[in-house]
Amino acid sequence: MTDLLANGEYERDDGTKGRNYDAKRVFDVSQTYGKKVWERRTPPIRSALKALTTNTTVPVRLSDNVPHGIAAEYSQTDKVVYVARTAPDNDKFFAIARELARAELGDNTFLCDCAANIVCLRYGVPAKHCERIPDEVAAMDTREKRGALDMVRDTAVSAMERMDRNFTIEREKNEQERDGRG
Numbered sequence: 001m002t003d004l005l006a007n008g009e010y011e012r013d014d015g016t017k018g019r020n021y022d023a024k025r026v027f028d029v030s031q032t033y034g035k036k037v038w039e040r041r042t043p044p045i046r047s048a049l050k051a052l053t054t055n056t057t058v059p060v061r062l063s064d065n066v067p068h069g070i071a072a073e074y075s076q077t078d079k080v081v082y083v084a085r086t087a088p089d090n091d092k093f094f095a096i097a098r099e100l101a102r103a104e105l106g107d108n109t110f111l112c113d114c115a116a117n118i119v120c121l122r123y124g125v126p127a128k129h130c131e132r133i134p135d136e137v138a139a140m141d142t143r144e145k146r147g148a149l150d151m152v153r154d155t156a157v158s159a160m161e162r163m164d165r166n167f168t169i170e171r172e173k174n175e176q177e178r179d180g181r182g
Contacts, residue, residue: 042124043167045089051166052096052119052159056081058103060096071095074102093125101155110134111152118156123163 008020043051053060058074063082066073071087072095074080081099083092098109098116105111110130117127140148 045093045125047167047170048123048125048163049089049093049096051163051170052093052100054166055162056100058100060100072099074099079103090125093123094120094128097159100159101152104155104158105151108137108148110137111148114152115155115159118152119159119163122156122160 008022010018010020012018058079058081060072060081060083062085064085066082066084066087070084071091072081072083075082081096081103083096087095094116097119098112101112101115102109105115110133113128113130117129119125120127137145137148
């Protein structure tokens with residue numbers, strides 16, 4: 001621990017400037033201790049996709065009938081998320097996360113995009129930020145906005161918790177296979 005002098009200037013009654021010193025106690029990082037903070041590793045995109053699409057609330061299926069330019073689409077009639085086979089993996093991840101959110105949140109694309117972006121940012125996948133807040137969301141009163149944000153958070157947290165469980169199951173399975181061979 002060291003003392004740090006904080007400088008401050010003031011004007012005396014006679015008009016001259018004076019300087020005061022206020023001693024502050026500070027710590028060097030080497031003087032602190034605690035649990036080591038682990039770094040979150042970004043999983044490979046294929047692993048992230050597998051974790052995202054395992055044990056979902058609605059089935060996720062590959063399809064050749066997804067419209068061009070769309071990586072995934074939720075069908076309310078079939079209660080299935082259809083995924084384009086040829087879409088790039090990062091686009092698939094975002095679109096699947098968005099469409100799984102749509103299955104829970106309904107048809108508000110902005111809120112679904114928000115939930116998907118939270119999941120993307122957690123797992124190191126490029127997010128697809130929107131340019132502006134839609135008028136119907138901007139027109140909500142404070143209570144409605146808070147409720148919408150709560151739904152976005154709950155949907156994203158649910159997806160991330162499910163993914164983390166899937167990662168844990170996969171890691172334990174891999175450890176058992178490795179231990180069984182050795």
